[in-house]
Amino acid sequence: MKQKISINPPPRDRACECCGRKDMKPFGKAGDPLVGDFDGALLVKSFRSMHPKDEKLDREVKEIKDWDKLFEENPKKADRLSGYDQLVNSVSASWECRDCMILNEEDYFKKMKVVHLSYLKNKGEKV
Numbered sequence: 001m002k003q004k005i006s007i008n009p010p011p012r013d014r015a016c017e018c019c020g021r022k023d024m025k026p027f028g029k030a031g032d033p034l035v036g037d038f039d040g041a042l043l044v045k046s047f048r049s050m051h052p053k054d055e056k057l058d059r060e061v062k063e064i065k066d067w068d069k070l071f072e073e074n075p076k077k078a079d080r081l082s083g084y085d086q087l088v089n090s091v092s093a094s095w096e097c098r099d100c101m102i103l104n105e106e107d108y109f110k111k112m113k114v115v116h117l118s119y120l121k122n123k124g125e126k127v
């Protein structure tokens with residue numbers, strides 16, 4: 001028997017991982033101006049960097065010649081910059097609705113930030 005292995009399965013709650021919507025209509029059917037054949041999909045898997053690019057942080061990371069020395073002399077800065085460097089260079093799968101899958105990186109993170117802030121507020125957490 002063949003087993004189907006899914007490395008990045010869609011989210012269990014079937015919600016868009018960017019905007020959190022669940023009430024999507026299937027898209028990509030005939031007549032949909034979207035390029036690509038999505039054949040009535042609700043969510044599409046995109047691969048996104050895990051952190052928005054930040055020119056200032058990029059410059060700081062580039063200037064570091066000796067990470068070991070930085071970790072000794074300024075562990076907080078080293079943590080912050082190495083964390084940024086790892087995330088911005090990591091790509092993860094993101095299941096997104098039709099509205100979110102076409103966003104560029106900047107808009108994607110903006111939208112996601114708004115969604116997460118309202119989610120936290122709804123849970124009564126301090127943001």
Ligand SMILES: [Zn+2]
Binds near residue numbers: 096
């Ligand atoms: Zn979405």
